[in-house]
Amino acid sequence: MGKHHFHKFIHCPDPLTDMSLLHIDSIRKIFPDKQLLTDVFITCKSGEIVGLLGRNGSGKSTLLKIIFGSIPAENKFVRIDEKVLKGVADTRNLIKYLPQDNFLPDHTKVKTIISLFCHKKNAEKIKNYSHIRPLLNRTSKQLSSGEKRLIEVLLIVFSNAKFILIDEPFNGIAPVYKDDIKAMIREQSEHKGFIITDHDYKNITGIATKTILLHDGGTKQISDKDELKHWGYIPGTA
Amino acid sequence: MSIILSIWTFYKKLILPLASIAILTGILGLSATGSFSFKWSGLAYFLLTPLFHYFIYEVRNKNEYYFYFNLGLNKPVLWASTISISLFIALILSLI
Numbered sequence: 001m002g003k004h005h006f007h008k009f010i011h012c013p014d015p016l017t018d019m020s021l022l023h024i025d026s027i028r029k030i031f032p033d034k035q036l037l038t039d040v041f042i043t044c045k046s047g048e049i050v051g052l053l054g055r056n057g058s059g060k061s062t063l064l065k066i067i068f069g070s071i072p073a074e075n076k077f078v079r080i081d082e083k084v085l086k087g088v089a090d091t092r093n094l095i096k097y098l099p100q101d102n103f104l105p106d107h108t109k110v111k112t113i114i115s116l117f118c119h120k121k122n123a124e125k126i127k128n129y130s131h132i133r134p135l136l137n138r139t140s141k142q143l144s145s146g147e148k149r150l151i152e153v154l155l156i157v158f159s160n161a162k163f164i165l166i167d168e169p170f171n172g173i174a175p176v177y178k179d180d181i182k183a184m185i186r187e188q189s190e191h192k193g194f195i196i197t198d199h200d201y202k203n204i205t206g207i208a209t210k211t212i213l214l215h216d217g218g219t220k221q222i223s224d225k226d227e228l229k230h231w232g233y234i235p236g237t238a
Numbered sequence: 239m240s241i242i243l244s245i246w247t248f249y250k251k252l253i254l255p256l257a258s259i260a261i262l263t264g265i266l267g268l269s270a271t272g273s274f275s276f277k278w279s280g281l282a283y284f285l286l287t288p289l290f291h292y293f294i295y296e297v298r299n300k301n302e303y304y305f306y307f308n309l310g311l312n313k314p315v316l317w318a319s320t321i322s323i324s325l326f327i328a329l330i331l332s333l334i
Contacts, residue, residue: 092310103304107251116244116309137295159308 020081022163022193024067028075029059036062037073038217044163044193044210049185051208052197053222058214060197061100062183064165068097080162096161100168102148104140108191110151111136123159128157129154131165131177146172150181157184163193170203182207201228244309245319251299252290252320256283260331280331287324291317 021098027040036059054060062128065071067078069087078085080094091097103112110132115122132154135147143151149172156164170178185194186206198204205211211222215231222228229236263282267275295316305319306316 070304087312088307089310089312089315096308097304099301099304101301103301103308105247105251105302105305106299108247113305116240116247133255156308234322 018156018191020162020193021045022067022195023077023079025077025218026075027063027066027073027077029066029073030060035217037066037214040214040217040219042195042212042219044195046162046191046193046211047189049189049196049207049209051201051204051211052195052214053201053211053228054197054214055233056199059217060214062166063214064097064167064195064197065099068095068165070097091161094161095163095165096156096159097165098152098156098167099170100171102140102145102152104143104148104152106141107139107140109137110143112156113140113151117155118158119160122160126151126154126158146174149173151179153181154184157181157188161192163195164188166194166196168198169196170198170200201234203230240309241311243308244311245316245323248306248311248316249320249323251294252287252324255290255294256286256324259283259286276331276334280328283331284324284328287320291320 008156022044024040024042024044027037028035029037038161040063042050043219052060052063054106066073066076069078069085069089069091083094085094108178111127114126114136117123118126127136131150135143135151139152142149153166153169153173169181173181175207176180176189182203185196188194189209196204196208213220213222213228213231213233215233220227222231225234228234256295260279260283264274264276267273267278303313303316311319
């Protein structure tokens, strides 16, 4: 979809349901050796969990960073309702992004980090989570990478943003926490939209309400497992 | 308020190394001139701020930027805030 079609799709939040729409369009990213993303188009509404799949190097993480505004693109159009987002300063309280690598400041106590990141009600929810309570008075430096990841996922999922971008949330997370996290994402998706990637497609298809495959720089909407086989994402013939 | 707390959390990491160098500069001034030089300490504190900011955040802890990006602070704001806070501290030191 070209830039000149945008005005047909302008979405205003519904005051009754407080529904919002994240509209991502015309994203193009070129690296010196290849064109990674070609005219990518994705929409995500409040209440939706969009699963973003793709082979290694297909541009999933790059796409999320471009949407968030932390890296530039040759072309991009990102809008939430009537607000066009150009950089990270525009995404405050609108989009939160969980990168693949740990990002917590290592000199700050966990309880301070939680209070900085979330509103009081959600901060209390995280602080009272049985796996987090013993870690509250530690600094991030004193945590294992799995513990850091768990805190990061909770901070992002329970943040006050309208849309949440999560890159590999289950990476380094103990299996015992995975179901809890999926349940929390489902619960929080009542008021927020999620775009999630993971290297294991089963983690995604289990919770996604819509699945999109990044293939050859573009997006394909996926309705069943056979389509993933058809596009060569999983082995087998459709 | 949360923006100020976020900027303070970002800046806190620079204080210890900057203060160490500033005190060392003051002590060097003490051995050369016979009195602890707050003026030179302040100047060292300010001039070394970009260097420590670059080394600590751009080289060693690059991914920590995402924490602050998520709080709505971009790189130009973070750079401007560290320079401003350091300038303020350096001015106070030079007035002692």
